[in-house]
Amino acid sequence: MRIGGQEVDSDRLMTIVDPSTGAPIATVARGDAGHIDAAVAAARDTFESGVWRTKTPQERAAIMRRIVAAATDVADELVELELSANGATVRQATGFHIGYALAHFSYFADLAETYAWQRPAPIASFPALSQSVVHREPIGVVGAIAPWNFPLLLTLWKVGPALAAGNSVVVKPDEHTPLSILAFARIAEQNGLPPGVLNVVPGDGRDAGARLASHPDVGKIAFTGSTAVGREIMSLASGTVKHVTLELGGKGPSIVLDDADLDMAVDGVLYGCFVYSGQVCESGTRALVPEHLHDEFVRRLVDRAQTIVIGPTRDWDTDMGPVIDAKQQQRILDYVRGAVAEGATVALGGEALDRDGFWFQPTILTGVRNVMRIAQEEVFGPVLVVIPYTDSDHAVRIANDSEYGLAASIWSSDNARALDIAGRIQAGSVWINDAHQINCHVPFGGYKQSGLGRELGPDALDAYTEIKTVHLDLSGGRDAKPYDLLLSHADQGASR
Structure with missing residues (x-):
């Protein structure tokens, strides 16, 4: 596992099998709810320290591009990790699984530089002269639960905008396919991402996944998978009223x-x-x-x-x-x-x-x-x-x-x-x-029971930010304010 910049082992292992042969190809540490707690704590510490959050969007984008360049240099290795664990053909893994993943991560880096982090509202004259500015700020700790069919791509659809927005992340990959995101997390830390900003805990969905979805210190959960599991994720997240993005099933x-x-x-x-x-x-x-x-x-x-x-x-x-x-x-x-x-x-x-x-x-x-x-x-x-x-x-x-x-x-x-x-x-x-x-330039997601929210597109960072309105009074004094709706001038004098 990757927790707080450290490789963490466990007493229990998961065996990764090549679907094309049925033969085991790797063993991976099996994380549990306790490991999720440790990963969330590491993510929370890095978020509160500001080591990633307080970097400028341009600085975050530069590091993300450096990660893409390094991952591109070892793309063949990432392709092998994908197809050996999920059975994709080499053509599909090269073009879609890894090619799309790195291109889309680069797109999210671009968004970090062009996103409207602050947006002034029109100056208000009533009930008093004022100016408001709408700020977009990172949520905090984001939990990402990814499927086995496009392990790196669909993980980076969550990790990319989360990092671009300044969040810290905990990923729970599918039990079948944790290899490529574990490799990506190491590459990211080797190329400028502060340790603990991206944590990866492979494990069982009923244990590790459920804990991540319900954890009180996780401010958002993003999930891709079946509609049945999506309903469970939504229910678990409701206990702490998390932001939720769900990309679920289809019957196109x-x-x-x-x-x-x-x-x-x-x-x-x-x-x-x-x-x-x-x-x-x-x-x-x-x-x-x-x-x-x-x-x-x-x-x-x-x-x-x-x-x-x-x-x-x-x-x-x-x-x-x-x-x-x-x-x-x-x-x-x-x-x-x-x-x-x-x-x-x-x-x-x-x-x-x-x-x-x-x-x-x-x-x-x-x-x-x-x-x-x-x-x-x-x-x-x-x-x-x-x-x-x-x-x-x-x-x-x-x-x-x-x-x-x-x-x-x-x-x-x-x-x-x-x-x-x-x-x-x-x-x-x-x-x-x-x-x-x-x-990647247009939103992706579904109607009805195919999901909730959208991934990709120019507004992809919206789902990974909180909205704050800062109001600045410009009226210049007490007499210009509507305080007399509650407090009269006589009352003011009496209070003195």
């Missing part, structure tokens, strides 16, 4: 309109669902297709999906790797079998692969109705369901008939028509003729 619709370029739509729908074996919260796992195009589109999907290369994660020719572990592999299989029992048909795949590690075939299901469990619940695996619709209004109703609202895609050759439909979709991100377009 991919709406194929009847004027779509089918070649592009087929590739886009497959990319939207099967990249990283479907283990992306904003994956497009429901393909909504016009009834009259259904059979042709399914045929094209199946033909194209059969070209997806499943192989060693370190091979640059591999398109799709394993799922995270045996439990998830079995969960996906149970969902597919349940869907078949409800009347769905397996058009492609549908089975786990018989090889070392935790592999599952790209799977396409037809005969699915949106009320089925497979269409309503997040599978988090390479499973695409195809649902026919009659007209655009019907497609919108199906798309919105979900407890989730994280992301959606629309495939059309008519931009005006696609934009009209985008305005009717209940989702935080709607991509037209594309998928998985995560852009």
Whole structure:
């Protein structure tokens, strides 16, 4: 663990397993509630000392950029730590997992320099002449609880704005994937981040995670993960009325309109669902297709999906790797079998692969109705369901008939028509003729039970700051103030 700038061991260990082989690759100290307490205390000490908080935004940005440069120099090592623990392919880990992570951390450094730390309000003349200034100040200690699918990227979505704003941070990474953020924390301290500003405590969610979410000295908790766990985090945080950001589950619709370029739509729908074996919260796992195009589109999907290369994660020719572990592999299989029992048909795949590690075939299901469990619940695996619709209004109703609202895609050759439909979709991100377009310059988050708040974008630091209004009286004397609403001049004289 990394607590207060020190490497801290524990009596209990966690074994990190390579999902592509099922073999152990590392052991990591298992933190508990006591280690969380120590990490929060270290973070609180550094915050109160001002060693990071009182640096100018420009100074913080310079150090953050230095960290990015150093991490870029060892990017290949970070890629290896990611893919060896979560089964991403080397292409995905290089481009998305590490490439995005470092680019986005750099973006947060830029925000530190451009953010409106102080904003004057208009001069007020009533009830007395005055000037107010709105200040943005760091919250204090921020807790970050990160998932296993994009361990470094989604951790830095929290750590980056927290540090840019001057906070100190405690990270509880997922039990499967603590390696890359532990390495990043060491790199950060070696390149100017004061010890204790960024602390990392791997551990079990029910122990370490729950303590972090409920800790009275943590002023904000940021979490990415399942909706079920997000509800628990929200409940735990409510005990001390913390700031909370939640990025939760999704069941994204991919709406194929009847004027779509089918070649592009087929590739886009497959990319939207099967990249990283479907283990992306904003994956497009429901393909909504016009009834009259259904059979042709399914045929094209199946033909194209059969070209997806499943192989060693370190091979640059591999398109799709394993799922995270045996439990998830079995969960996906149970969902597919349940869907078949409800009347769905397996058009492609549908089975786990018989090889070392935790592999599952790209799977396409037809005969699915949106009320089925497979269409309503997040599978988090390479499973695409195809649902026919009659007209655009019907497609919108199906798309919105979900407890989730994280992301959606629309495939059309008519931009005006696609934009009209985008305005009717209940989702935080709607991509037209594309998928998985995560852009650090725009907010990301969900409607409904897909989360609370937004990450990324020009306002990303808002969630990691407190707002303070400082009021300065400019009236020049007692007679210009409205004190006589309570105290008369006679009363003033009597008091003398």
